[in-house]
Amino acid sequence: xxxxxxxxxxxxxxxxxxxxxxxxxxxxxxxxxxxxxxxxxxxxxxxxxxxxxxxxxxxxxxxxxxxxxxxxxxxxxxxxxxxxxxxxxxxxxxxxxxxxxxxxxxxxxxxxxxxxxxxxxxxxxxxxxxxxxxxxxxxxxxxxxxxxxxxxxxxxxxxxxxxxxxxxxxxxxxxxxxxxxxxxxxxxxxxxxxxxxxxxxxxxxxxxxxxxxxxxxxxxxxxxxxxxxxxxxxxxxxxxxxxxxxxxxxxxxxxxxxxxxxxxxxxxxxxxxxxxxxxxxxxxxxxxxxxxxxxxxxxxxxxxxxxxxxxxxxxxxxxxxxxxxxxxxxxxxxxxx
Amino acid sequence: xxxxxxxxxxxxxxxxxxxxxxxxxxxxxxxxxxxxxxxxxxxxxxxxxxxxxxxxxxxxxxxxxxxxxxxxxxxxxxxxxxxxxxxxxxxxxxxxxxxxxxxxxxxxxxxxxxxxxxxxxxxxxxxxxxxxxxxxxxxxxxxxxxxxxxxxxxxxxxxxxxxxxxxxxxxxxxxxxxxxxxxxxxxxxxxxxxxxxxxxxxxxxxxxxxxxxxxx
Numbered sequence: 001x002x003x004x005x006x007x008x009x010x011x012x013x014x015x016x017x018x019x020x021x022x023x024x025x026x027x028x029x030x031x032x033x034x035x036x037x038x039x040x041x042x043x044x045x046x047x048x049x050x051x052x053x054x055x056x057x058x059x060x061x062x063x064x065x066x067x068x069x070x071x072x073x074x075x076x077x078x079x080x081x082x083x084x085x086x087x088x089x090x091x092x093x094x095x096x097x098x099x100x101x102x103x104x105x106x107x108x109x110x111x112x113x114x115x116x117x118x119x120x121x122x123x124x125x126x127x128x129x130x131x132x133x134x135x136x137x138x139x140x141x142x143x144x145x146x147x148x149x150x151x152x153x154x155x156x157x158x159x160x161x162x163x164x165x166x167x168x169x170x171x172x173x174x175x176x177x178x179x180x181x182x183x184x185x186x187x188x189x190x191x192x193x194x195x196x197x198x199x200x201x202x203x204x205x206x207x208x209x210x211x212x213x214x215x216x217x218x219x220x221x222x223x224x225x226x227x228x229x230x231x232x233x234x235x236x237x238x239x240x241x242x243x244x245x246x247x248x249x250x251x252x253x254x255x256x257x258x259x260x261x262x263x264x265x266x267x268x269x270x271x272x273x274x275x276x277x278x279x280x281x282x283x284x285x286x287x288x289x290x291x292x293x294x295x296x297x298x299x300x301x302x303x304x305x306x307x308x309x310x311x312x313x314x315x316x317x318x319x320x321x322x323x324x325x326x327x328x329x330x331x332x333x334x335x336x337x
Numbered sequence: 338x339x340x341x342x343x344x345x346x347x348x349x350x351x352x353x354x355x356x357x358x359x360x361x362x363x364x365x366x367x368x369x370x371x372x373x374x375x376x377x378x379x380x381x382x383x384x385x386x387x388x389x390x391x392x393x394x395x396x397x398x399x400x401x402x403x404x405x406x407x408x409x410x411x412x413x414x415x416x417x418x419x420x421x422x423x424x425x426x427x428x429x430x431x432x433x434x435x436x437x438x439x440x441x442x443x444x445x446x447x448x449x450x451x452x453x454x455x456x457x458x459x460x461x462x463x464x465x466x467x468x469x470x471x472x473x474x475x476x477x478x479x480x481x482x483x484x485x486x487x488x489x490x491x492x493x494x495x496x497x498x499x500x501x502x503x504x505x506x507x508x509x510x511x512x513x514x515x516x517x518x519x520x521x522x523x524x525x526x527x528x529x530x531x532x533x534x535x536x537x538x539x540x541x542x543x544x545x546x547x548x549x550x551x552x553x
Contacts, residue, residue: 145510152510158502159549193382198389200487202467202503233382240380245356249435249471249511273380278354329513 002066003073003305004057004096005298008089009081009109010139011040013049015056016294017064017071020302022119025064027288027295028056033177046084053092060294071102073310075301078106079326081139086322094320097313104320105301105310108331109292110135111151114144115303116296117258121283128254128281132247134239134271137259137292138163138178141239143203143246144328149337152329154246155203162235163261165207169231173218184264187229194222194230198238203245205238232266240270244278255282260291307334338376339421345372357393357486365415365425373397375422375486390422393486397424400463400485409457410481429481435470438512438519443475445522451480452526455500458482459539460531462492468500469507494535498542501527505543 001020007013011034017026032048034040061068076093079086097104114133121128132154133144141162143155160168163180170179175186187193196213199206210231218227247255255275257268268284275282289295304310309332311319349363349372361372375390377383398417401424405411412426434451437443451473458465465472466487474481491497504523508516528536 147510148513150513152513153506154510155506156550158499158546193385195384198385200466201499202469202487202507204499204503204506233385237381237385241356245467248353248355249469270380274378277379329509 014294018298075105079323112296131254136261190229369428397486434473449526452523456530
């Protein structure tokens with residue numbers, strides 16, 4: 001079984017090729033970068049993806065050393081995401097399915113983050129029976145775990161996603177996009193983290209007060225390094241706390257950290273320290289598989305297909321849809337049942 | 338840590354090891370008591386850690402006393418020590434509402450009563466801030482509210498809606514097959530205590546919070 005997966009929920013475009021044994025043969029990416037000083041424009045991101053995707057598919061096939069007629073399955077990100085971006089990926093996937101007469105697997109983007117994370121943990125020799133996942137990116141901040149046969153959200157941000165908060169702060173103080181890595185670098189030079197509001201509501205967090213206070217501290221002359229360290233120490237401790245609260249309620253035997261912000265070393269360190277204190281294992285998904293990527297869609301597509309949930313080529317025109325607000329608990333995951 | 342506390346942990350029965358504390362059943366001057374000790378957390382910056390643990394200890398003790406004064410069902414406070422980040426309370430036997438719902442030992446009537454209690458709390462200008470089925474004990478004479486360390490004072494319906502948000506999602510994630518029925522029961526109890534007008538305002542704020550959450 002060889003599957004090609006297309007990820008196009010937001011500003012990143014990914015094409016991955018994965019085997020039924022979970023071997024990642026290719027994981028090619030392209031990123032839409034908004035003009036300096038502005039956020040993501042969905043239609044411009046979609047245009048970028050439409051322009052790049054034929055090339056990216058070719059590159060992935062070449063990298064994997066796979067001919068198109070060797071593909072058994074094509075998977076795409078059905079949602080959640082930005083409508084125009086999702087439609088580009090779905091259209092490309094439909095085209096591949098119809099041209100090669102191979103089935104098409106619709107994949108929930110958030111489920112894919114967890115599944116590739118679990119595959120990555122397994123390859124490191126970790127066997128999680130019942131993990132709690134912290135999924136942190138530019139557009140998502142969620143604590144996810146399995147309950148009654150579905151992945152469900154046990155905690156999340158009530159306002160800004162963590163990556164969005166970091167990017168917004170960076171943009172307003174004149175640091176380049178994406179902001180996370182810049183903030184991490186500066187934080188290492190701090191002598192003392194700035195004290196900022198710590199806002200946790202049960203298993204939820206809120207970052208808007210922290211962002212406002214951080215910007216104010218900077219404007220009032222607090223060294224940028226200290227503000228960056230304050231943001232990291234406060235925001236990441238909040239995230240670690242809600243992850244632990246969910247893990248404690250669920251009696252989880254492991255913690256998985258994934259999403260683009262998982263690349264931050266301080267956050268990863270906090271999650272590992274917390275897990276160690278609880279006496280459970282933790283796994284930080286490596287950046288190549290943690291950020292939005294095509295391999296996670298391909299791998300989850302294989303699971304979807306093996307459990308009879310893929311679409312036959314003849315049904316593709318009417319059944320292959322996208323869903324901007326596709327909730328994680330709406331996605332069937334019979335392989336976890 | 339005070340050597341006495343080390344002994345409590347060593348000799349008592351550990352009831353729970355949560356995200357912020359270890360909870361131990363041990364005797365207190367001849368009474369069965371629950372020792373809640375907020376141990377230092379290595380992952381947090383030490384200044385932030387100490388600030389949080391002390392604030393929450395203070396908050397928990399203060400809110401327990403205020404709720405008990407108002408006649409709301411909370412364990413009796415025996416002792417609090419901000420330096421040691423310790424709160425000692427009465428031991429209330431019984432399962433958590435979470436477990437009781439899963440085992441079928443509790444039902445909508447308990448959740449409805451919890452709705453009334455939450456509305457009373459909000460009426461006093463207090464937000465629980467971690468209102469989940471794990472933080473309620475089903476005692477012989479009804480639900481008892483625990484874990485008040487994150488509570489804060491606010492009469493603002495926006496903040497009251499946070500309790501509803503946390504509770505609603507707890508039902509959706511932890512009790513998915515019962516969540517609709519239990520949520521209706523909660524709101525029934527809430528409205529009975531808070532009245533139609535206040536409930537409507539809070540529900541409007543709840544919708545606003547939910548529409549703010551971005552999923553991309």
